[in-house]
Amino acid sequence: MSGYPLDIGLATRTDPARVLEEMKRLAVEQLGTLPHNLAQGVEKTLQASAGGPSFEEQGALQLLRQHGASHVMRFRQQIASGFDEFRGPLSRTAGAELNLIDEQHLDLHLTGQRLAEMLEQRYQRPLEVMKQRLGSVSSALGTHVGPNPVAPARLVGAFISTYGDLELPAAFHGVMFRQYQLALGRVLDELYVRINATLATAGYGADVASRRTTPLPSSRPWNEQALEPPATRQPDPPLARSPGAEAAAEISMAAPVVSSRLAGELMSLRSQLHARRRQAAEIDTDAHRRAMQRRPLQSRDVLTIASVMQSEPPDTFARALAASGRLADVVRDQMLEGARRLGLGADGLRLGEQEEDAIDLVSMLFESLFRTHTLEDRARRVYGRLVLPYVKVALAGDALFVQPQHPARRLLDAVTEACEGNDAATPHDRELLERASAVSQRVVAEYNEDMAVFELAHAELEALLVQQRRRGEMQESRAAKATFGRERLAQARAMADAALDTHFAARPLTSAVAEFLSAPWRHHFVQTLLRDGDECERVQQIRALGHALVEVDALAEQARGRELADRLVALQPSIVLCLGSLGLDENAARHGVAMLVRDLATPDTERRRQAVTPLAGDEPANDDPKLWLAGGTATVPHDPGVAAVIRRLQPGEWLRMVDPQGEACSVKVAWVSPLTSRLLLVNRRGMRVLVAAPEELAAMVASGGVMLGGERTPFSEAMRQLRQRLDHAVGQH
Structure with a gap:
């Protein structure tokens, strides 16, 4: 091999001051907009709360808006100063004054300490790697190791320094901390990866390699020499590698x-x-x-x-x-x-x-x-x-x-x-x-x-994918709300049709009463169910109106004029309300009542048995109309055991599905209907693929259209398919 070395030149470490400047640029660039976004997030949270923001909270919001630009500038200065302190930590003992901290500021610091501890735990691994790499930078600078300028404690401190002097309500501070926590989580995932990759590429972290004494099994090369005992193994020919490659390889193996x-x-x-x-x-x-x-x-x-x-x-x-x-x-x-x-x-x-x-x-x-x-x-x-x-x-x-x-x-x-x-x-x-x-x-x-090349490439693509995932989540939410709305509408219509069928089955009716029950009464019934639910008093009043109109029709047939007139006068407000639900104004509604009274005034008006006619558009649109059975059904041939497994699926679990073109795709359970137990399946972009009951999905499992047990990530799913392919190939011989 010595005759054919890899074409890699021996590189030196990048100037540590330049590396710190690049880190500062990344940190200020990605963290610097947090105050602006924070104010917007706090305002949206308070607006969405019950009753909206209080008078005191409105004043606090106004204060945030007035000082927004200065908060952004102060926060960015706090982030930048962390890198200056890293180069040469300043003494805090000389001339320091001891002051009492009031209760509000004490609560603020305690809350900040809890947030910093939580973030330290969440990002423990990348922070340990960064600490070792920053140690190498300090050695190159010839200084003592300073505090990590982007450590959670430092970032929480920057937040408190920016907003701690504002006289804000204690509850308002709590909302701000929650918003800051969410904003940091969205930024730090990418920021820590990019800073670690920047340090590795610049050649810092080789000291970590020197501290490793036992290589991990996964880091051994696949060659025959790897099987030899360490005492007898011959060393490989020296291979020129850049410090960045060594650092990235070793750090990526740090506590893997x-x-x-x-x-x-x-x-x-x-x-x-x-x-x-x-x-x-x-x-x-x-x-x-x-x-x-x-x-x-x-x-x-x-x-x-x-x-x-x-x-x-x-x-x-x-x-x-x-x-x-x-x-x-x-x-x-x-x-x-x-x-x-x-x-x-x-x-x-x-x-x-x-x-x-x-x-x-x-x-x-x-x-x-x-x-x-x-x-x-x-x-x-x-x-x-x-x-x-x-x-x-x-x-x-x-x-x-x-x-x-x-x-x-x-x-x-x-x-x-x-x-x-x-x-x-x-x-x-x-x-x-x-x-x-x-x-x-x-x-x-x-x-x-x-390996830092893969880290940087992943960070570059991940920044765009984060936006796609947010759009996907919005698509999932819209699809779930739309599906739930259709289900509630279908349920309300089914209840209204059942009540209407009861009225029609009671006795023959005049066309006027039948038309009123079929259109304005049924429409008003459905709208009230959707708005108030089936247990409310208004729904019971609408049911009572339907029964009363059937009885009124019977009174008209029997020529019981005085009783008929009294009942119609009593029912007139409810009848006008039903007609108004169709969008008729009061004059038009009263005209409709008059037409109904005119037809009932003649005892020998023709009466006949009526049938419920489904409203146009009752059936929701679906990609496959055969797979739209509300609440599931036992009429579809299926395996009850598989259906039981599907019922236990939770949102976020993945399946495999074969689309109408015969191509397999990954689908996620985005939502399970509380009304019908149907599952909403979406693709990786949050677009609806199918809505089906557990029994229907069990039937699709039997036909090969759906495969249970899909992996969450594409790599893991591909490896699972690879194993199945090898099992099949080896088993055939």
């Missing part, structure tokens, strides 16, 4: 969350891959014998070849993704072609078992992503660019497959989220596709064993 379940599944997958190769060798023994006579390429040679070919156009891999099962063969062919181009002699070479594993796993992973997610053709070039970088990640170790928070794993999830179902129909969808393409090009251009 390695899933024992995923590690066990990976061992099983590799065993199945080996079994499949043995089966293929038994079928074609001559080809296997010739292949085994060739010299295996060393891991470092394979990495070099992949690095050289990484920047080439992705068309070959993009075309292979269109044909299931072809990608791994294409990658092998390209690697051997690369070996020939580098002068290694492809005719006498073969790939080792570990390299075969890495290529097979990555290829099947990418193919599974296309099989299990609705990825458009235009996304193939994005994924085609990423094939070789991910092969390199897999060659470096098994961390990609056993660490749920591995940067490359998170990036692939983000790219899939951006591309799934994205037909570029809207400007935002086009922007997402362009950003996904840009980050894939960034990985190709910059990745050379430095």
Whole structure:
């Protein structure tokens, strides 16, 4: 391998002062708008509260508005000064005055302390990594380690320094803290990732590597030397790596969350891959014998070849993704072609078992992503660019497959989220596709064993995906409200129709009474049910009016004029109210009453049995009218056990569904109806896919249209499909 080193030059650390300035820029840029957003959030919260803001709270809001610009400036200065203190912590003892703190300010500081402790716990891992990296920066500056300028305690302190002098109600301070907590959560997720990545790329954090004595199992390379005891193992040839690469690799391994379940599944997958190769060798023994006579390429040679070919156009891999099962063969062919181009002699070479594993796993992973997610053709070039970088990640170790928070794993999830179902129909969808393409090009251009590249690419794409998720949540909410509204309307109409059917079944009626009950009375009944519920007194009065009109019709038929007149006079206000619900003014409503009285005045008016006619538009629109059965139904053939499992699903759980075009897609349970127990299923963009009862979904499970047990992230779901594919392939032989 020594004859073919990777083309990476030895780099030095970036000037620490420049690194701190870049960190300051990021922090001020992302945190500096919080005061402005905070004031808006507080105002919306108080406006949405019962009764709206009190007089005292309105005054506090006015005070926030008046000093909004100064609050933004003061807060930004507080953030910036944290970096100055880090360079040289100022002494706080000389000349310090001890003052008593009033009760309000004491409560403010105690609340801030609780918020800081909660944020410290939430962001414990990235803060520990940042602390170690900032220690390296301090060493480079030749100063003592100062306080982390973006630590939660520092950010809470900046908040208190900005707003602590305002005379605000105690409850108002509580609302402000809650809004500040929400705003920080939205910013810190991205900010901490970007600051850690900036430090790693600049070369700070190598001291963490020196403190590590025992490498994690997931960080060992897949080669034969990794199996040798440490005492007898020969060191690898020195490989030039930038400090940023070392820092990113080591820090990304700092206290990594390695899933024992995923590690066990990976061992099983590799065993199945080996079994499949043995089966293929038994079928074609001559080809296997010739292949085994060739010299295996060393891991470092394979990495070099992949690095050289990484920047080439992705068309070959993009075309292979269109044909299931072809990608791994294409990658092998390209690697051997690369070996020939580098002068290694492809005719006498073969790939080792570990390299075969890495290529097979990555290829099947990418193919599974296309099989299990609705990825458009235009996304193939994005994924085609990423094939070789991910092969390199897999060659470096098994961390990609056993660490749920591995940067490359998170990036692939983000790219899939951006591309799934994205037909570029809207400007935002086009922007997402362009950003996904840009980050894939960034990985190709910059990745050379430095995991920070994946972190930065993920942070860049994640910033846009956050907006998409918020839009998706709004779409889910609108879809749930619309569905619930239709259900309530259908329920109210069903109750009104049942009551109307009771009246029609009682006796033959004149057309005037039948028309009144069918239109204004039924409409008024439905509107009152929707507005007040079925237990309210007004609904009972409307029911009573319906019964009374049937009795009035009977009095008219019997020519009992005086009783008829008395009843109609008593019923007139209720009748006018029903007619008014149709939008008639008082004169028109009284005219309608007169027409009703005129028809009832003649005893021999024709009377006949009436039938309830459904109103036009009673049936809600649905993509599949066969799947709209309110409340579920036992008439659909289904497995009761599967239906019981579906009833236990909660919002946020994922399923797999085959759309009408036969393509599988991920769907999420967004809402479960409290009226009918139907489930609202949406895609990753929050758009409604289906609304169906548990029994209907159980029938779809039996027909293969729905698969239970979908994974939450695209990477995990693709790995699950990969396992099933290997189970099937190995089990067939």
